[in-house]
Amino acid sequence: MKLSKIVQVLEEIAPPELADDFDKGRIGLILGLKDEVSKIAVALDANSCVLQKAAEIGADMLITHHTLIFHPVNVISKTLAASLKIALENEISLYSMHTNYDRAEGGVNDVLAASLDLKNITTLELGRIGEIETCSSSELAAHVSDCLQTPVMYAGDRQEISRVMVAGGSCFRKEFLEIARENRVDAFISSELKHDVLREYEDLCLIDATHYATENPGMKALCPRLRELPGIEVEFIDQPSGLRAVDFGSDMDGNVPDTNEETNDCKQKENEKDSLEFMLEEQSRNQIRSDYRRSLGSENRRRYLE
Amino acid sequence: MKLSKIVQVLEEIAPPELADDFDKGRIGLILGLKDEVSKIAVALDANSCVLQKAAEIGADMLITHHTLIFHPVNVISKTLAASLKIALENEISLYSMHTNYDRAEGGVNDVLAASLDLKNITTLELGRIGEIETCSSSELAAHVSDCLQTPVMYAGDRQEISRVMVAGGSCFRKEFLEIARENRVDAFISSELKHDVLREYEDLCLIDATHYATENPGMKALCPRLRELPGIEVEFIDQPSGLRAVDFGSDMDGNVPDTNEETNDCKQKENEKDSLEFMLEEQSRNQIRSDYRRSLGSENRRRYLE
Amino acid sequence: MKLSKIVQVLEEIAPPELADDFDKGRIGLILGLKDEVSKIAVALDANSCVLQKAAEIGADMLITHHTLIFHPVNVISKTLAASLKIALENEISLYSMHTNYDRAEGGVNDVLAASLDLKNITTLELGRIGEIETCSSSELAAHVSDCLQTPVMYAGDRQEISRVMVAGGSCFRKEFLEIARENRVDAFISSELKHDVLREYEDLCLIDATHYATENPGMKALCPRLRELPGIEVEFIDQPSGLRAVDFGSDMDGNVPDTNEETNDCKQKENEKDSLEFMLEEQSRNQIRSDYRRSLGSENRRRYLE
């Protein structure tokens, strides 16, 4: 099949105009080599390990979520040279679909929501919101860990969680957490949770399920769709993050409770919101969103940074 | 004791000129109220929970690592108003020591290194390097979790780790990881590990011990030093992050090994470095460091962003 | 009455979308405390003197023209702390209406024009133009001083003034003076006249009636409108600028005339404009206005900087 024809199909699956502005130069055909394609490899990242496997299976095209060169270069590092050499010698064209595929129907976020068995899913400009059977924070964390086969870190003890927002990749950012609050979700599942965000959104259960585990399923799910192309073989190359978690066992339970109780008091007070507070939150949210949207280009809407 | 006198002592402990440029306006006396101070509270963050406790114990000064207002404001949010009200009504002055205290002798990083029982500690411009009894990645992760009483996430399987770099807060950034590599450490302990960093530094064991747990001990250790001031009571206010980890148990062991082996092959190849590679790395490190230093102001050296 | 309801009314009086871009973060609810409001104080500035009086009269909301924090802060100065303490302890919410209220119907400029007894008033995008009984510069200055109860400074001797432009606050700026010229007014009344503007617009009578005196009436006029709200008490807090003028008596008359005559010759020549000159002026004005408008955001039109 012609590479140009495949590119056309990929643009239907993940329309480039859905991508964030910052993704300019980072999506689409990053390296175009052979006109005729018969085997496609799919992976999360484009690096020498993945490319080596793509070469071994005889792929002449590699589709990834993260592009080969994030920050533009004019020096070819050892690492980049290794990747490029494999691609050029084995004539493996590179194609990247990033925030456009996150946002697309059937893309990263839809697959993530489905992987977690969310029900009654609604699509936001960003992320997805769905329902689960009522459970506690620790139960939800275990569920996520189990569904995505990943270690997780979580914070925010909630006893009754039934409404959940998910966003693959690095979405624990203010603009998305405001959307979460505004939509009155109980928990937000994403990755790369930072300290200041954790402190500011203590009212939510926040589950960091790793960047890899929240995005990888979306790329895997691309394979069966591409297999429908006539005469095209498709293979997924998995490169796990290798992350492991160590929890801090029972000692913590002994030391911390008092503080926790007080902390909970704090949070309790914050949750007794009057109508003024909701108006202020609304105003603040509008400001954040308006800042956010102003930072978007005129052509496309953004969802998240990675 | 006069507030001005205490400020003088604090500036000896954490000289302002050690702070990063970006910390301008974020360290020193953030809010100065009562001239006479008799009770000091110390904490990691300045928020309404902490301030409430500071008020309850009758503190008239609160010293924190993270300042009250990170991004300058001209609207007083509900959250900020709550903190300010407590501080103003109870006349609690606020003082912040951040990257200057990270870098200072006896500051965040020295305490962190000591908490982990590192031996033969050397001080870098950033972070500390020390030695431990040889162990594997998982053993080191358990050790860190135990010493800091925190859940951790880690990546990078190494069987023989004896040389370790530590840097409290959010230091999994390129410039620090290059320093780690250059110093031939086996493991780097910090927090807020992101996917792209994890992928790029697979040759190192990376242990994310949370922002809270890597910085909190440094603030706690400030208390006994301040208690030496005549007529000053000092109390530490602990506000745990509440983070919990869920590991992904034994299933992973069953699925992943093959891939891991291949991944290890990849890494192996990368580790068989010839002299050229070291020269290239050196050049690259110099570039990164030179970029980094260029980004520093002329007066003070920086260490890390938070 | 609910604060949120009052905010709604204030947004009808001074629609936020009328504000200049630079006013972002400086208008609207700056500090929101009590949900229920029964007494509103109104003033020109938000500072500790005004807030103290607002507290004394039991106000739970203060509406001002100038906001509490103009340049965003992350350190709370002594001055700001004093203001904030009063507001927080007395639960006085702060609301600011600035360029949106200048431009609004019945706002600062409409009140200013009315205070000066202008007739046949027309509304510009900026300021107001009206007619007075023909008088000289010194007579007009005396009239302005009398109407606004303020010392004034003025320049530009005109014997026959009948068409006047007014703009409250600091509007002696090029773009507004070009509008004045283009509208063939004889005199322009505003405040904070600078030397270079005075020299460049010698053909106009320029009357600097102080920032305070040109804006204060507009805020005062807000009170009766708010008193129509059910169950709301409204009080105006006046904080005069304290400015006094000393004129330079009769000596000047003795020394200056010769020079003045020559100066007048100069101006005379400049006033004998041919059609070319008008075309050039038109072109220049278009440039200035187009620059000005380009500097405006896409959503709202601006009027003046303060």
Add this chain to the structure above:
Amino acid sequence: MKLSKIVQVLEEIAPPELADDFDKGRIGLILGLKDEVSKIAVALDANSCVLQKAAEIGADMLITHHTLIFHPVNVISKTLAASLKIALENEISLYSMHTNYDRAEGGVNDVLAASLDLKNITTLELGRIGEIETCSSSELAAHVSDCLQTPVMYAGDRQEISRVMVAGGSCFRKEFLEIARENRVDAFISSELKHDVLREYEDLCLIDATHYATENPGMKALCPRLRELPGIEVEFIDQPSGLRAVDFGSDMDGNVPDTNEETNDCKQKENEKDSLEFMLEEQSRNQIRSDYRRSLGSENRRRYLE
């Protein structure tokens, strides 16, 4: 005398390296025409009126404080064309000395201090501080008006003023007012006082003696110095600002006192400063000054903007 020789003399009087960075392109020889100069005109501004008189008296060089073209142009406006035509046709070279002459020994600020009969004058990096016989604000205002033959506006009632800071031109700016406070002066005399400054520095008597009247004497004083050059005639061209003041008479005395008293109470409280306050002020001043100095170029020190 050679123009080049005169330029050399002028650079001794007002060394270019004393100028502010923003004056780059605005000082020195702005237009150099005739090699041989025999008559020099001196004035505050370079405009067509002044140039016309310079031409009438046969000057072949005009030295001014304010330059001909402030903002760089690529279109020659009608106004600029008029000035240029006179200069070019009459071969009048233009030379501008601005902030370098403000700061120079014997320059604008020294002359201003002397004109006001200040005693025991000390030179700051900016402005001058001196002593007068103890008087009230209104007495000082009358004295200034009389010495500089100008209308003035003033604010800040002080009964006992004996220590005064002066700075010609538009120096009512934060960085200079902080210097004034730090030097514990009672009054500050400059021009173009804005509302926000007036409100923030109510503890000082602020006297706005107009831009023209505070700078013109300095230019006039240049003449006798230049007359010492062999074979050079020198003439000063005065172009008064034409500003007149109208005070608001006795009515104000009747209305305002109450408010004034309260205002004074406010100020009183602010003046009862404890040692903490002084430390905070010191810190704030250091910040302002450090910001200010950072904004200066590396080569020269600045004094004021115009």
Add this chain to the structure above:
Amino acid sequence: MKLSKIVQVLEEIAPPELADDFDKGRIGLILGLKDEVSKIAVALDANSCVLQKAAEIGADMLITHHTLIFHPVNVISKTLAASLKIALENEISLYSMHTNYDRAEGGVNDVLAASLDLKNITTLELGRIGEIETCSSSELAAHVSDCLQTPVMYAGDRQEISRVMVAGGSCFRKEFLEIARENRVDAFISSELKHDVLREYEDLCLIDATHYATENPGMKALCPRLRELPGIEVEFIDQPSGLRAVDFGSDMDGNVPDTNEETNDCKQKENEKDSLEFMLEEQSRNQIRSDYRRSLGSENRRRYLE
């Protein structure tokens, strides 16, 4: 005839809204002096030589392609003073039409295309494309040199050239060369060819016919059109560039061929493009054009920079 009327006519000939954004302040009436115009001079550049001739022939208006002051000034250089003096003394108004006249119907590019006897001319947003009788690179270069009476430099040996793109001035820039490629022209005629462009577009015959010779005919052609204005005399002032070429004779033929042959091999390979390559080129061109268009202002379309 009124100057204002002439300006109106000129704006019909070269509508200002066709100009590039960077031309703001560089087109239109640059200096407007006499209201009544009877003799117009036209030239490529506005400098003292041209102005002197304009004065000698009694012109009271000079229309040029390149404006008098390209980079805004606040110092009048000797060179600029010389030009301004002539213009002001002789009351010669200056008018500039630049990229608006390049793009206009009957403007620089249309005249250039006609001067070279192109057939079947089509108008691009930029430049013009036309056909010539099939010839070689050297024959076309000779033809251009002959038609424009100018020395030329050329590169890119093509034996069969029949489709040619032309763009007056400095248009050997990536965005225009991509348009040339996309339109499958054989040769591109413009000026100021740089080394990197020459190397990147070796597949095209590139003829550098000098900035002067490609734009001068367009200005000359303006004269007869203006002569139709009632009561207006028009004269063209030619100021040749004085450029001469020295070719490197027959020696080169002896040395270079081998290399040339190899070079030709290279190019040959590059010309055997498959469909993928065309798609990639298409994508690359779209990117360049989209970047280019994004860099354009919202009001007018651009063509070239000079």
Add this chain to the structure above:
Amino acid sequence: MKLSKIVQVLEEIAPPELADDFDKGRIGLILGLKDEVSKIAVALDANSCVLQKAAEIGADMLITHHTLIFHPVNVISKTLAASLKIALENEISLYSMHTNYDRAEGGVNDVLAASLDLKNITTLELGRIGEIETCSSSELAAHVSDCLQTPVMYAGDRQEISRVMVAGGSCFRKEFLEIARENRVDAFISSELKHDVLREYEDLCLIDATHYATENPGMKALCPRLRELPGIEVEFIDQPSGLRAVDFGSDMDGNVPDTNEETNDCKQKENEKDSLEFMLEEQSRNQIRSDYRRSLGSENRRRYLE
């Protein structure tokens, strides 16, 4: 020989600290592949043609003046892919020396000066100045063409040229031409002469000897120096620009003289400079140089942009 050892030698020949700031990322080891080097190829440009020849001769290192990737990329274009593939498959490391080699002793400019038989050569921060036997512009142009075996374009008729400045590459820029004027040279030889420069520096004979021909000799001259390295073969790969000139023959002589004479009159007048003019020029040159130097980084001096 070790690549790292060769790099060390190259850094002695062209010290990196001599490079312009803009060359950051564009000099040094651009792509480092094999640790051991036995054959080095040298060329002006790094493109697929040159790389193909380097591969054919078995080079494992290519040293060029112009780097492979000028503007940083994150998409690998067809052209770049072709170059990279050859380099990676044949393990050809890439090293670039640009402005550092221009400025270095024995570098591009020294070789250029020697190639033109200049005598008594002095080294400027930029370029070189030397003497030739007195000749006319056309004679010098012929000499340059002959020495560099290149077509040339020239302007500025001078009958007696004996003092010449040379600067390889694209150095017809204001800052270098001012240096030329200041050093009272008769002719300046460089490349890529633009129209505005030609017009502004009509007093100089300007010879555009092409970018290729002025820089290529410097790279060629590198070869014998590298051949002294033990066990290293060195080969130069020449890729001529292919530029040819067509002069505009005798017709021009017939048409242009009148204009030329007048033009000469113009220039004559400009050359009758009085002492004032020299002072002004001096001042202007100082400004330009000071601007230029200010634009330089603190570490290294710049010479030219390409």
